[in-house]
Amino acid sequence: MRFAPVLHSEWIKIRTLRSLLGTLLALSAVTTAFSALAGVSDTSEPEFDPLYTAFSGIIPGQIAAVSFGAMAVSSEFHGGGLRLSLAAVPQRGRWFAAKLTAVTVPTVAVALVTASAALLAARAGLGSAADGLGTGEQVRGVVGCAVYLTLMALFAAGLTALLRSGVATLSVLIPFILVVSFVIGDATGGATDFLPDKAGQVVLYHRHDGALGPWTGLAVTALWTAAALLAGAWRLRRRDA
Amino acid sequence: MTSIDVQALTKEYGTRRAVDDLTFTVRPGRVTGFLGPNGAGKSTTMRLVLGLDRPTSGTATVGGRPYATLHEPLRHVGALLDAHAAHGARTGRDHLRTLAVSNRIAARRVDEVLEETGIASAARRRVRTYSLGMRQRLGIAAALLGDPGVIMLDEPSNGLDPEGIIWIRELLRRLAAEGRTVLVSSHLMNETASFADHLVVLGRGRLLADTPMREFIDARVRPSVRIRTTDATALKSVLAAHGHDAVEHEDGYWSVHHARVDDIGRLVSAAGVPILELSAREGTLEQAYLDLTATEAEFTAQPQEA
Known part of the structure; x- marks a missing residue:
């Protein structure tokens, strides 16, 4: 079977579920709103990082990205829906690749627009506190933010295919993201630097000292995502539908 | 000739044999009723034919080829396995579109099968607002989408109203008369008797009978x-x-x-x-069936589901 019709079909599936479109809208709205709020908060703390402040909306916003990835896959898992999909496209690897492409493209697009909007909104509040940010750095932040959100959405998609449940995936990932970000917090160094969200967020910092740089951090997140996707694909290929 | 060929098919789940060394052929041009009590292996066999479950041993082919090797399979085989497979938040029409597009089936077929199954007026409503009967019709619409030569329906008359039951009977007869291969599972005997020409009967995963319906009845009752x-x-x-x-x-x-x-x-x-x-x-299919399965049924005195 050709890939393009399968991809088209998967794209229609995403387009025709309002909850999925709502999640993308939430991703955009939440990220921008929280970044704008962060922009008008106190900038005198020693820990203050203008770039990270501008993108801090992705901390709550990524939950929407993760939900989008999880729900796009989990929508296949109720009432024997997967059987219908795989009866139409028996090449499971191809089907999964089409599904992931249909998740990736809108996520990248929405995340790029969102990251740009978040940066602008935050800078409006930050004023002179953001003067130290160079153009290249800001572009890196926007692109990095979009890549990070997309990788997290795909990470959730892979995990959902592995666990065969969106609820299971979200109840693992959301506490994980919140615990790592808020409880372990800014404590750097050690293994937590290599967790998918911590590593990927390095790209959002103006100054960051740790084992990982902006792009190596994203590469670590990409490895986590690849592992989740491979595990999901393996389960999908091996198991009875 | 597009027949469904099942050869020495066995499927084990853990230690339980859901399908046990099953061999039969479903031929075109007639309606084959697929009978057996709940848990006899009818649905499992259908999933094995569709390549959704992997057999422990044996083969299942459609027109001589494993299902997974069919190019754009919906054009060859249409199946209704579960009326709840359509996502509740999608409209009936969008549900069919996703299936049609993946197999490059013309968009007009979507409207044609919606008309044919009598749910055109509900096509733009969300599936979660459908009654069970309407979901069944949507599932049958999906099966007919690619104008396939082979049609497999698992309990299609579940939830249909009396008009719906007459409709499905006539639909099945017509599909067979057009030379298609039609396999319909059911545990409603009177219903099956009204459309089947041939019977394949399972009990505990084994083949109990593979005979024309009339012979099946006359031999037992x-x-x-x-x-x-x-x-x-x-x-x-x-x-x-x-x-x-x-x-x-x-x-x-x-x-x-x-x-x-x-x-x-x-x-x-x-x-x-x-x-x-x-x-x-005359002997009824029900009498003949009960006579056959009295000793074989996993659940004897199984009540008829409405």
Whole structure:
């Protein structure tokens, strides 16, 4: 079977579920709103990082990205829906690749627009506190933010295919993201630097000292995502539908 | 020729054999009823044919090829496995579009099958607002989408209203008359009897019968004759004289088992017994089926699901 019709079909599936479109809208709205709020908060703390402040909306916003990835896959898992999909496209690897492409493209697009909007909104509040940010750095932040959100959405998609449940995936990932970000917090160094969200967020910092740089951090997140996707694909290929 | 060929098919889940060394062929041009109690392996067999589950051993092919190797399979095989497979938040039409697009089936087919299954007026409503009967129709619409030569329906009359049951009966007859291969599972005997030409019967994953329906019934249920008379004594004696045993029923008629109406009619008429009513009682599929599965059924005295 050709890939393009399968991809088209998967794209229609995403387009025709309002909850999925709502999640993308939430991703955009939440990220921008929280970044704008962060922009008008106190900038005198020693820990203050203008770039990270501008993108801090992705901390709550990524939950929407993760939900989008999880729900796009989990929508296949109720009432024997997967059987219908795989009866139409028996090449499971191809089907999964089409599904992931249909998740990736809108996520990248929405995340790029969102990251740009978040940066602008935050800078409006930050004023002179953001003067130290160079153009290249800001572009890196926007692109990095979009890549990070997309990788997290795909990470959730892979995990959902592995666990065969969106609820299971979200109840693992959301506490994980919140615990790592808020409880372990800014404590750097050690293994937590290599967790998918911590590593990927390095790209959002103006100054960051740790084992990982902006792009190596994203590469670590990409490895986590690849592992989740491979595990999901393996389960999908091996198991009875 | 597009038939479904099942060869020595076995599927184990853990230690339980859901399908046990099954061999049969479903041929085109007739409706094959797929019978068996719940858990007999009907749905599992269908999933194995569709390549959704992997067999422990044996093969299942459609038109000589494994399902997974079919190019754009919906154009060859249409299946209804579960009426709840459509996502509740999608409209019926969008649900069919996703399937049509993946197999490059023309968009007009979506509207055609919506018309054909009588749900065109609900096509733009979300599936979660559909009744079970409408979901069944949507599932059947999905099966017909690619105008396939092979059609497999798992319990298609579940939840259909009386008009729907008549509709599906006529649909199945027509599909078979068009030369398609039609396999329909059911545990409703009267329903199956109304559309099937041929039967494949499973019990505990094993093949119990693979015969034309008429032969299946005739081999298991002897016909009987129903008589009403004003002179019971004369009737009894003339029947007894010819070795027939008449049983009286509460509402005033007699049945003569293992007898044909042609013989009994001549006998009583020649003896001058006054007859108010004389009719043949053909064996029903239900009787034949229960006779066959009495020893085999996993759950004996299984109630009929409405």
